[in-house]
Amino acid sequence: MSLSGHRARVSFAGTHRPALVTAQSIPHVDIPRPMFDDRLTEQRNPRSEGIDAFSSLELVDLINAEDATVAAAVRMEREAIARAVDLAVAAFQDGGRLIYVGAGTSGRLGVLDAAEMPPTFGTDPALVQGIIAGGYDALVRSQEGAEDHPEDGATAIDEREVGHEDFVLGIATSGTTPYVHGALGRARELGAKTGFLLCTPPSEELRQRHDVVIAPLVGPEVITGSTRMKAGTATKLVLNSITTSAMVRIGKVWGNLMVDLQATCEKLEDRSQRILMVTLGVDRPQASELLEAAGGSVKTAIVMRRLGVGRDEAVALLATADGQVGRLTGEAEGRV
Numbered sequence: 001m002s003l004s005g006h007r008a009r010v011s012f013a014g015t016h017r018p019a020l021v022t023a024q025s026i027p028h029v030d031i032p033r034p035m036f037d038d039r040l041t042e043q044r045n046p047r048s049e050g051i052d053a054f055s056s057l058e059l060v061d062l063i064n065a066e067d068a069t070v071a072a073a074v075r076m077e078r079e080a081i082a083r084a085v086d087l088a089v090a091a092f093q094d095g096g097r098l099i100y101v102g103a104g105t106s107g108r109l110g111v112l113d114a115a116e117m118p119p120t121f122g123t124d125p126a127l128v129q130g131i132i133a134g135g136y137d138a139l140v141r142s143q144e145g146a147e148d149h150p151e152d153g154a155t156a157i158d159e160r161e162v163g164h165e166d167f168v169l170g171i172a173t174s175g176t177t178p179y180v181h182g183a184l185g186r187a188r189e190l191g192a193k194t195g196f197l198l199c200t201p202p203s204e205e206l207r208q209r210h211d212v213v214i215a216p217l218v219g220p221e222v223i224t225g226s227t228r229m230k231a232g233t234a235t236k237l238v239l240n241s242i243t244t245s246a247m248v249r250i251g252k253v254w255g256n257l258m259v260d261l262q263a264t265c266e267k268l269e270d271r272s273q274r275i276l277m278v279t280l281g282v283d284r285p286q287a288s289e290l291l292e293a294a295g296g297s298v299k300t301a302i303v304m305r306r307l308g309v310g311r312d313e314a315v316a317l318l319a320t321a322d323g324q325v326g327r328l329t330g331e332a333e334g335r336v
């Protein structure tokens with residue numbers, strides 16, 4: 001089935017219905033080297049050349065099929081992603097931070113991932129940070145010109161007083177964003193570990209320059225150059241893997257429960273109580289009372305109940321165990 005240059009259809013009993021496009025049904029196509037740009041993120045996708053004539057269902061099928069290839073591309077980078085996890089954990093253990101730097105979609109995804117750490121894992125907002133070219137305004141309105149100034153990226157690093165204990169991860173799916181390169185260059189000058197996340201084949205120079213390079217090659221986008229699509233999805237998957245894995249490693253999770261969440265709204269307060277009910281075998285009123293006694297900390301409440309200690313002692317014990325509930329309770333999986 002060809003999707004290049006015209007709408008793809010198959011016949012059913014004399015009628016025409018849109019063909020279902022899947023990742024398996026996408027034919028291999030040798031993508032020619034473009035005349036104007038050799039970055040993979042800027043190449044044309046032969047499977048979508050005629051989409052301006054596609055029906056809505058055909059468009060959805062094609063986009064979905066292309067999206068289905070992203071996870072496999074990310075998996076190919078599993079060892080590099082694990083290396084980034086180790087760098088983040090080392091930074092946290094050394095009193096440092098994980099700092100994302102990006103522009104446009106890449107920057108927004110970094111800021112999003114950083115913003116989700118405090119409510120999910122109870123971290124200090126400074127522990128994981130996102131820097132986006134153009135600042136706050138770029139989060140809600142495109143500031144494309146902001147990415148062209150490497151000196152602004154360097155200034156953003158200086159403003160955050162980056163040092164040797166930090167890990168700075170640049171995100172630029174095209175691999176060429178000046179703002180990101182400027183930020184990473186300054187971070188390296190200051191002794192920080194650095195990494196680069198891109199969706200085009202990295203040069204050997206780039207690999208030599210940074211401590212880790214992650215390059216999921218998702219291929220040309222359905223809309224040429226629109227890296228908010230597959231490249232953006234790959235970026236979100238990679239960032240999810242890095243921060244979630246790092247938070248597990250530093251004791252923010254017990255079993256698969258987010259025992260360091262912040263009960264800052266009714267939903268999270270309900271989840272906190274349910275975690276205590278499941279892990280401690282108490283009813284909701286008891287869970288509510290225990291959570292209040294623990295100052296709203298699920299982790300502290302678990303230790304208090306399991307070890308029969310007060311709040312201050314539970315906090316002290318957790319500090320000696322690097323925040324790992326399993327080390328104190330003898331239960332690695334967080335189950336009753």
